Amino acid sequence: MSDSAADPGDNTPDAGGPSPEEVLAEAANEGVHCLAVPTPFAVGRVNCYLIEGDPLTLIDAGPRSEQSLSELEERIGETGHAIEDIGLVVATHQHIDHIGLIRTVAERSGAEVAALDLAVDRLAAFGDRAREENDDAVQLMLRNGVSEEVAIGLREVTASFLDWGDKVIVTRPLAHESLLDLGNRSLKVLHRPGHSPSDTVFHDEERRMAFAGDHLLSHISSNPLISRPLDGSPGRTRSLIDYNASLTETRKMDLDLMLSGHGDPILDHVALIDKRFAAEARRLEKIFGIIEERPRPAHAIAEAIWGNVALTQAYLTLSEVIGHTDILIEQGRITETDQDGLSVFEVAR
Template sequence: MSAPALDDDAHAALQTAAEAGLHRIPVPTPFAIGDVNTYVIEGDGLALVDAGPNSATALSGLEQGLATHGWAITDLDVVFVTHQHIDHIGLAGEVARRAGAEIVCLDLLEPVLADWNAFAQQDDDDAFLLMSRHGVEAHVAEALHAVAALVRGWGAPARVDRTVRAGETVTLAGRAFEVAWRPGHSPSDTTLLEPSSRILIAGDHLLKDISSNALIARPMGLPFGPWEGARPRPTPLLQYRESLRATREQDLALALGGHGGPVVDHPALVDERLRAHERRADDFHAILTDGPMSAHEIATAKWGEVAITQAFLTLSEVLGHLDLLLADGRIVEDRSQHVIRFRQA
């Protein structure tokens, strides 16, 4: 389902951003979350942050959004990509080609964009193995693996012209932004802070209306090929909590997220996200009162029969919160069998 409609505070915050030369352009996606937010940085030229999925519908939506400001794709000088998910990267290469623009991203993300098809295949294979190790039925894992092969077409490879590192300052449309690496929702999450306006372009790192899922994924820099398959270390939710805490300490006027409206009180939102993680972990701990269970069994105990299309997403959520319980010493993980199980400590 789509994000809620913007309220008056959100409209006011977007107006503040627009007056600072940061313009939100929603682009349609085929996914349940609805539109993805791209942002145009207006300055000495135009820079686009994120691009939408690889579809004619998304391209048309981007063109129409630009036209409302009197711009065209050919006016863009640079495309900056915040992270590796297909609703953000899919059109980057096509937009850059049409505009004659350069693509810029975090250095860790460059190999993913350059070899998208191999990366997507590896990512799907990793997810299949993860589901197998954590109790998802074989026919469900196989069906989702087949669907993933179709879905990956919403992404596309893109040639990266310039990379930046965490902690550096990048110039986009003649304006300076501080680059931060905030892994958790994805291994490549990158945010851009303009110190002069105190506005953060946050990608999917911090969203106003929904809590970003800390999706299980191979860490950046890990080579292609087989892996153990239980899940990566450090685990995404624990990484994400550290990333949220780092963002909480930044001095921000507002944060512009990749979906939904802007965040105007980021410390309060971060605190609520962290508390919500702890409440959900308590829920899973209580479920384990009945004895050892796989992560998928915990998911079905919590939500009932899980739709095939949601199997990996729910598994990522359960595993993230189980890792929080493991870090606190409240549960024990048993890897002695192919299907991993957890029990109360």
């Protein structure tokens, strides 16, 4: 999400560098096939990756719908394989557009299912936990100044999205920094929370490449969505603070290529991360300036920045604002006070 609707800088290929198509063709030669599967969400298609090895491995599977399944099958067929040949499905994180079809694929193929160990319970309890998280979201919106009408309306929309998800039964829990052996390559499992609490990056150190899920995207910033902690305990993640710590770790990685859950391959992750940090620093000062004008709740800050979008995307924009107010509070620059159940941010005295 950016202040202006379009963020033209990211998509321009480096002069003389390979095009995204060339990068993906090269990856396919190495046995890694990008399969773009449709989603009903604004983000557009989700990239799943089929890795030829022993076992034949699928990273993410797309949302649960007839259309997504038939396109996934078709894309897999084009690589000369079939769903039934898959021996392992890997989840990059808990979001519906990535995990909805994992159970279907696992049932049809008999494949094992791997995911971060800390995410196992959350993935298995998908329906109940997602509904609880929806209730959390309504409470968070009300507390931060979104009207009841809008908050309830948004809950209906989110509840209807749950049909595209499904429970995921993980048979192979993965510890942070363990190795996932795929026969001809091994992937180091790296927990990188922020966009979601379960974000996991899979690093092929030998080939200097990684599967990023939504941890880093080439064309848009990964929204650090506020969420319930993975263990299901009440409260919320400090998602932007977590995300920055994760990006700092990822920035140190030695990589030529990151393959993301949406959009084009990333060839220079350091430059992209620096760009994300710079944009965030600008937004931090902008939000501080708005609070300096006069104290207000997070939703009013979102309205000052995004106008009407703060209504249609109330939770997304709130996550963005609260991510930054978490940082400003940590820096001692603002405080949060309770005014009859409403959280109001003001400059620290």
